[in-house]
Amino acid sequence: MKYPLGFYSFGKNIGIKDASLDFAVIYSDVRCQAAAVFTRNNFPGAPIYVGRDHIKDGYLQAIVINSKNSNVATGEKGIQDSYQICETLANSLGIKKEDILPSSTGVIGVPLPIEKILTACSNAKENLKPGNLDEVAEAIMTTDTKKKISYRTISHEGKEGVMFGIAKGAGMIEPNMATMLSYILCDYLPESNNLNGILKHVVDQTYNCITIDSDTSTSDTVVLMCSGKLGSIPDDQFESTLNEIATELSKKIARDGEGASKLIELTVTKGRDENQVTKIGKSILNSPLVKTAIYGGDPNWGRFIMAIGKVFDEPIPYDHLEIQLGGISVKGANNETKSKLAEYLKSNEEIFITVELNTGNIQKTFWSCDFTEGYIQENAYYTT
Amino acid sequence: MKYPLGFYSFGKNIGIKDASLDFAVIYSDVRCQAAAVFTRNNFPGAPIYVGRDHIKDGYLQAIVINSKNSNVATGEKGIQDSYQICETLANSLGIKKEDILPSSTGVIGVPLPIEKILTACSNAKENLKPGNLDEVAEAIMTTDTKKKISYRTISHEGKEGVMFGIAKGAGMIEPNMATMLSYILCDYLPESNNLNGILKHVVDQTYNCITIDSDTSTSDTVVLMCSGKLGSIPDDQFESTLNEIATELSKKIARDGEGASKLIELTVTKGRDENQVTKIGKSILNSPLVKTAIYGGDPNWGRFIMAIGKVFDEPIPYDHLEIQLGGISVKGANNETKSKLAEYLKSNEEIFITVELNTGNIQKTFWSCDFTEGYIQENAYYTT
Structure with a gap:
């Protein structure tokens, strides 16, 4: 595994819940240009408030994450806890507290075990190892069954850099943006230095195009940190690499949706505009009846018609509508x-759907998973 | 069981699928003033086109229904089939074909077994029995586990009339309006003769307030037929009786949602307006994470916060938000x-939730059911 230059990290169990890793720190030995995109949920977690505050100047040097507890709906105390985590970690690392972005993921509405976390922050420096980001990918998992990692080497003018992304997802995954935490680190900068614009554009085509269950997390965060240690590369090279990594991580999140047995890739083509294509794509992939039919291998194609037709404000001419499953x-x-169709659904773990609207020229791809008894079982007894 | 005067009906098996009743006719021996509300799905079933056409003049004399096949996405042939059903039945009953409303419910996208249905229409007259609407309630079931019937006697100036309602529901139940077929018959008229206005107002408070799975049927139909044989009653008496019946049927539909083990009644109070209250009510009751938590008896109250917060365009002040489950x-x-909370959820089959928004004075009640493995199993293998 290749890591970008100058990044150090660790994952650790600090006893928030059980024996698995539940705490992580990512640190860069230089201040990084950075950008972030956060959940649109109206009750964001405390770390989102603090993260928005700390990313304002466009710089970060570290990220601190705990799993098992999302620090959401924990009031003023929760926000103070997040600030204190940054302050304690800043003292340990010898950096500015405003250069740290905090994340928490897990159960909502339970106060953070703040003493355990502060102790771990105080001892952070000695635990850091070069790269080691796969350990972080493990530490941020909640109901995920697999670590989610994607990286690319970047060749430019005889040098080779790395862009490295990790993510966690699994449930409560819907826009804007799709849940999860995702951190993408790079030793190159885009020439324009327009990290915000590039990140937002990529997120719209990737993380915002996945949905597990129509529910929207209160903790969604995507962070991009660029050390610039290797200098700059052209924007299009930077963005296409970022897009590849974000697409791969998005598909990994959808495939690992709670209880999922299949990855669904839906491409809506020939739409009027992005809004129409997105509404219809989401309506199909959020339909429990579509998702259960795909799970059961039931060629109940009328459910696709139903799901397109329930977007009341986007009527589509039925005669020109074309729907294919696996090209059929x-x-x-x-x-x-x-x-x-039944044979196609039953014998494939990746289901490809295309829906042609014939109202224009816009095309977009979305990802989701099927809906199984496993989703019910996992979520019926989540906290108890 | 008491039936309104002058209505005749039957339910019958005509071999559309298996041995259960799959065909029904309701007939009034006089033309009735009538009103209907239909699905907003952009791909409505063929019977919806014909029903809209036939209800235009405000009169009906019969209803013809088949289950097991919804005659949706069947093209021009499907519409011609629906017209032909009305014509054949009209000839058998000796009434105008424009006074017949057709309904079909069941699988989407499969041509009607039209010969069987036309034969049944030809023989309809000899099968009719006075009242007998409970047999129709049975014939219109698809994945319903129970017949859905509600009726009230109406006392007015020494006479006693009856309003009688039946419904079918179970899945693909979301506004506007909630799925299902529902037929409500009465031997009184409202004094204003404003059947449309009264029906629409009642539907908004009842059928449009239930949701099973966020999917919207292509066949939703509610029909009100009033013979006026006993004359007229004050509008408020008529509407309150209609409201009682529609509420009872709505709750029966929600309680019998596919795979459901619990009825959920959610009252959103102190909202700014109907739009705000409805968006938030639906967001809560359509959330798979809320519904699975209620199923599992998991006191994961943060999911309510999440579901309220994901209505991006209706931010609510967190501090004033009050949420109670069973008064807790x-x-x-x-x-x-x-x-x-866990004890409350586990020991009750009817779960009462109140959410106080503190943004105004509007209140509205919604119904749904929990989300279980049964839903997945029922829908994964529906047509196969």
Whole structure:
């Protein structure tokens, strides 16, 4: 595994819940240009308030994350806790507290075990190892079943840099943006220094295009940190690399949705504009009836019609609508076609759907997963 | 069971799928003043087109319904089938075809077995029995586990009339309006003759306040038929009786949601306006994470916060927000309160939730059910 230059990190169990890793720090030995995108939920977690405050100047030097507790709906005390975490870690690392972005993920509405976290912050410096970001990817997991990592090497003028991304997801994944925490680190900068614009554009095409269950987390955070140790690369090279990593992480999140057995990739084509395409894409992928049919291998194509038709303010001409599952056209399918569709759904773990609206020229791809008994079981007894 | 005067009906198996009743006719021996509300799905079933056409003049004399096949996404042929059903039945009953409203419910995208249905229409007259609406309630079921019937006697100036309602629901239940078919028959008229206005107002407070799974059927239909055989009653008496019946049927639909083990009644109070209250009510009751927590008896109150907060365009002041489950205040619940909440959820089949927004004076009640493995199982293998 290759890491970007100058980043150090660790993941650790500090006893917030059980024996697994539940605390992590990422540190850069220089101040980084940085950008972040946060949840639009109206009750964001305390770390979101603090993160928005600390990212204002466009710089970060460290990220501190705990899992198992999201520090959401914990009032003024929760916000003070997040500030205190940054302050304690800043003292340990010898950096400015305003250059630290805090994240918490896990159960809502329970006060942070702040003493344990502050102790871990005080001892952070001695635990840091070069790179080591796969350990962080493990420490930030909650109901995820797998670590989510994606990285690319970047060749430019004879030098080789690295962009490295990690993420966690699993449930409560819907825009804007899709849940999760995701951190992307790079030793290059884009030439324009326009990290915000590039990150926002990429997030709109990737993390904002995944949905597990239509619920929107109160903790969603994507952070981009660039040390610039290797200098700058052209914006398009930077953005395409970022897009590749964000796409790969997004698909990993969708595939690992709670209880999921299949990854669904939906491309809506020939739409009027991004708004129409997105509303219809989300309506299909958030439909419990579509998702259960895909799980069961039921070629119940009428449910796609229903899901497109329930976007009341975007009526689509039925005659020109074209829907394909795995390249098989479904509208008006006869028994033979339905057998083929059932076979396609049952024998594949990646289901490809295309929906052609024929109202314009806009195309966008979305990811989700099927809906299984596992989702119910996992979420019926989450905190107890 | 008491039936309104002059109504005749039957339910029958005509071999559309299996041995259960799958066809029904309701007939009045006089033309009735009538009103109807239909699905807002942009791909409504063929019977919706025909029903809208036939209800235009405000009169109906019969309703014809088949279950097991919704005649949706069946193109021009489907619409011609629906018209032909009305024509054949009209000939058998000796009434105008424009006074018949057709309904179909069941699987989408499969052509109607039209010959079987036309034969049944030809023989309809000899099968009719006075009243007998409970048989119709059985014939219109699809994934429903129980017949849904509600009726009230109406005393007015020494006479006693009856308002009688039946419904089917179970899945794909969301506004506007909630799925289902529902037929309400009465031997009184409201004095104003404003059946449309009264029905629409009642539907907004009842059927439009239930949600099973956020999916919106392509076949939703509520029909009100008044023979006026007993004359007229004051509008408020008529509307309050209609409201009682529609509320009872709505709750029966929610309680019998696919796989449901609990009925959830949510009252949102002190909202700014109907729009705000409805968006937030629906966001809570459509949240898979709220519904699974209620199923599992998990006192995960933060999910209510999340669901209210994901209505991006309706931010609510957190401090004034009050949420109660079974009268127990949940915000910031400690371990003792959480035990009480878990006990409340686990030991009750009807869960009462109140959410106080403190943004105004509007109040509205909504109904739904919990989300269980049964929903997944029922819908993963629906058509196969």
